[in-house]
Amino acid sequence: MTALPTAFDTEQARFNMIEQQVRPWEVLDPQVLALLGEVKREDFAPAVHKALAFVDMDLPLTQPAVEGQCMLSPRVEARMVQDLQLQATDKVLEIGTGSGFSAALMARLAQEVLSLEIDPALASKARTHLMQAGVNNVDVRQADAAANDFAACRAAAPFNAILLSGSVTEVPASLLQLLAVGGRLIAITGDEPMMRATLVTRTSDTAFHTTQPWDTVAPRLLNFPQASRFNF
Template sequence: MSQDFEAIRYKLVEQQIRPWKVDDLDVLGTLHQIPRENFVSADQKVLAFIDTKLPLPGAKNPCQVMLEPKMEARLLQALKPKKTEKALEVGAGSGYMAALLAAHAKSVTSVDIDPEMVTLAKSNLARAYISNVTVEVGDAYTGWGDQSYDIICVSGGMPSLYEGLKQQLAIGGRLVAFIGEAPVMNAVLVTRLNATNFTENILFETLVPNLTSAKVKTASFSF
């Protein structure tokens, strides 16, 4: 039996996402425009609209997941990417978060340590006809390349935020990351005010799997 995904998407936005302090009309519109169900496996399409983490296709362990839809929406709203801005995502996953960023930013570079996740993200983004995202294999845990970014989205947990990532923010740039240890982490928004000063604001409490990186001993999971 075919599913009415537009009706299900409407309920997701109105009953799960909007009540979770997501009221930016551009963000809500993007959630309607980019089909989340196309970034999961065929047997998970209906599950893409449920408020839960989903295992990624080809995941090697239970911690390679897609974040809850309301959480992705809150991150996008906090980052407020603009059409003139460059974004970096640490942890490509399915490519969905990169797709959300790409709808607002000039360009997105998404980096994942797992080549299979890079292949998955590239495939999903290509099928969605999203052309302003570059997906690369690598470890961006402490930064990526030598350029600055207006937006940095860390799509996984970190015990602490590495200075290298903060320093890659352009003046006025914004970064979101999940910082801390189980049982509670904080989703944190970092804004660079000038060459030496940053502000940090806690968006919400949560718990997400840690990113894998050889650069940190306490990170044991990947997604």
Template structure:
């Protein structure tokens, strides 16, 4: 007879089962079938990128606050996106081993760690110094050597381009045109665009001087700070 796993006796086995369940029950049902994306999710230890107070929530289908008061952190966008949203964004970007990637919003560093599994180089910007240090420490502990974290406001201070891939790990009111200018020919940008209660995952591909846009799925994510908002005035 098979006996249930006792997490205290087999902590690694319990964690691996939770990771497996996250992939099979949350991520695959969200139409994430890409092998390299699923492999990265299996390799990167999500629980090591979650603040200790929330480690028990590491594999749940929720946004995880990264510091201080949970409600305030979520309001400020200081959180990890849910696993299925991270996975679907990564899959839709069609990242290759030669790609140079820019991420806006490092958070805990988890998304940068995933991106680093499949790309050549990752540059991740974080506006909050405390979170940037958290991300950097987490990436170092995880042995990720091809991802850099910089303290910077991604709405205005952008490192030298061009990039093959740009990912906004949060929502914006509209696709930032200045970021599109940093894409190489054939490059892709992913952002969550719109207003609550419904936003659209938006994937933009550069083809020469043209930009092709698709919005394949809906979700909601906290705002990235300092990006333009539509005027509240109505005429």
């Protein structure tokens, strides 16, 4: 097992993460930057990878590693949370709880977070991480979010914000219907070697505005519908 650095080294590593990785990636919201200093990322990382919690990489959450079950890199998690522009009254849906770190950040900015995780063991660990961090406004549920046209989260809709903690080929229209008017969804869409962060805002009952402000690559979320590659 890799030992965690000393407290001094840990704080230096946290500072370096914020200043050398996150801020240069246009994460400039002072609230988000402050949270990265307050919410202890290393406490959400797997025990064998705690020393890597501040490194610019995706961390596997299982041993052996399983596709789609990882802690996204600090800059990607921070940028996604920032771009949602969360408000204190927002109700948030997260698909892919993972470690629980993104949920912890969003919980500090929003009123409540419903976070769905397909893997029972990861859901249990995330609940423990959040409880130990004193976060009490996140409801982690074990569920296949995409199953039966998002039935697991439909009853709790509408949401002011939705975050997909992994990549999908495209955002399903049925998921967008769970947004309130004025609500925002952020996801990483497309295929390797280049994917796009996709930010969708519901502007009316029938209209949506989409932007793709930055590029990245992220592991796939499990069981999301695949886009058709054929046009008829």
